[in-house]
Structures are given as C-alpha cells and as structure tokens.
Amino acid sequence: METHTVHTVHPSPLGDLLLTGSVSPAGRFALVSLSLPGQRGAPAVRPGDRDDRPFTEAHRQLDAYFAGRRTRFDLPLSPAGSPFQRTVWQALDDIPYGTTTTYGELAARAGVPRSELRALGRALGANPHLLVRPCHRVIGADGSLRGYAGGVEHKRWLLTHEGALQPTLL
Numbered sequence: 465m466e467t468h469t470v471h472t473v474h475p476s477p478l479g480d481l482l483l484t485g486s487v488s489p490a491g492r493f494a495l496v497s498l499s500l501p502g503q504r505g506a507p508a509v510r511p512g513d514r515d516d517r518p519f520t521e522a523h524r525q526l527d528a529y530f531a532g533r534r535t536r537f538d539l540p541l542s543p544a545g546s547p548f549q550r551t552v553w554q555a556l557d558d559i560p561y562g563t564t565t566t567y568g569e570l571a572a573r574a575g576v577p578r579s580e581l582r583a584l585g586r587a588l589g590a591n592p593h594l595l596v597r598p599c600h601r602v603i604g605a606d607g608s609l610r611g612y613a614g615g616v617e618h619k620r621w622l623l624t625h626e627g628a629l630q631p632t633l634l
Contacts, residue, residue: 469496470515471507474526477625478618481526481595482506485518486542493518494542497592500614505590529595530625535561537596545590552576552587559601562627566605589613601628 467486474481479501486494499506516523521539528534543553555574559565565573567581567588576584588599594614600622604610612619623629 468513470513470518471509472514472516472519472523474519474523476526476530478614478621482509483519483522484509485522487515487518492540494540495522495593495596496542496544498522498594498596500594500618503594503614505613526595532625535626539596541593541596543592545587545592548576548583549587549590552584553591553593553597553599556588556591556597556599556601559598561598564601564603564623564628567602567610568605570602585611595622601626 467488469484469486471482471484474483481501482497482499484496484499484507486496497507525534525537525539529537543550545553552570552574555570558573559570567584568578570576571578571581571584574584588602589611591597591599591613594600600612600614600619602610609616609619609623620629624631
C-alpha cells in the first residue's frame with residue numbers, strides 16, 4: 465500500500481501557506497512541500513485531500529516562527545529531488561536564523577564547484593520546503609536579493625522578520 469498525499473492551509477502574515485504531506489500506511493507523516501501564495505511551481509491539490517490533522521506540529525512550529533519564538537524547524541521532510549538538489553537543500557539547514565549567505569558561500573559549504581553556481585541556483589529554486597529549508601537566506605555576493613520561488617517581496621519580508629535586513633521606512 466502506498467502513502468497518501470494530504471494538504472492543509474496555514475494562515476500567515478504572508479498569506480495562506482499551502483502545506484502538502486504524505487502519510488504512510490503505518491500513519492507516519494512527512495512534509496512534502498510548503499508553498500507561499502503565488503509561488504511558481506506550487507503543487508496542485510484536490511479539495512477532497514485536505515486533512516489538517518497530520519499537520520498539527522507543522523502549524524505549531526509555523527505559528528512560533530511567525531511569533532518570533534522559533535528559529536529552526538524540526539519536522540520530518542520528504543523532499544523529492546535529485547541527489548544534487550538534496551545536497552544543496554541540506555546545506556540550507558546550516559544557515560543560522562537572522563543571517564544571510566551568498567550563493568558562492570553556500571556552494572563551498574555544500575561542496576559544489578563554483579562552476580556549478582547556476583545549477584545551485586536552480587536547485588534553490590526547486591526547494592519544496594520554503595521557510596523550513598531557508599533558501600530565502602541566500603543572497604547575491606553584492607548583497608542583492610536575487611530570485612526566490614516565493615517572490616522577492618516575500619524574501620525581503622522574511623529576512624526583515626528574522627532581523628537579517630533592517631525595515632525600510634515608507
């Protein structure tokens with residue numbers, strides 16, 4: 465028997481986050497993806513597959529993150545990706561809350577040659593666990609906020625929320 469895919473929605477300051485997960489026949493849950501509103505490549509879900517129950521811990525941790533009480537996530541993840549992508553995504557886990565790193569620094573940390581920076585950028589763009597695996601903390605060497613699957617405006621909000629950027633006055 466195969467795993468069953470379920471989803472839920474989590475209200476946040478960024479809008480409703482879409483969380484998808486898999487539940488094994490034994491009842492084990494793993495987070496498959498977390499998508500931001502308007503995100504390109506967000507998974508399509510069927511209304512009949514919504515089940516909030518397996519996401520209780522994810523909801524708790526997301527609420528704590530947005531309240532400023534959580535700086536790391538500790539959720540079972542089930543990322544679908546190539547070995548290269550999974551290596552890059554795992555390297556994201558070591559970027560501390562409230563800090564940023566550059567694509568080049570992340571490449572060095574992940575053991576990716578500088579000649580593969582474009583591939584590293586594509587892997588970041590395919591990260592299925594936005595927020596949980598903090599690709600928003602990766603910026604350009606010149607300090608610019610380069611692409612983010614959830615949108616650069618969300619990247620700016622997240623980095624400001626974490627204290628890595630100063631709020632701008634309007």
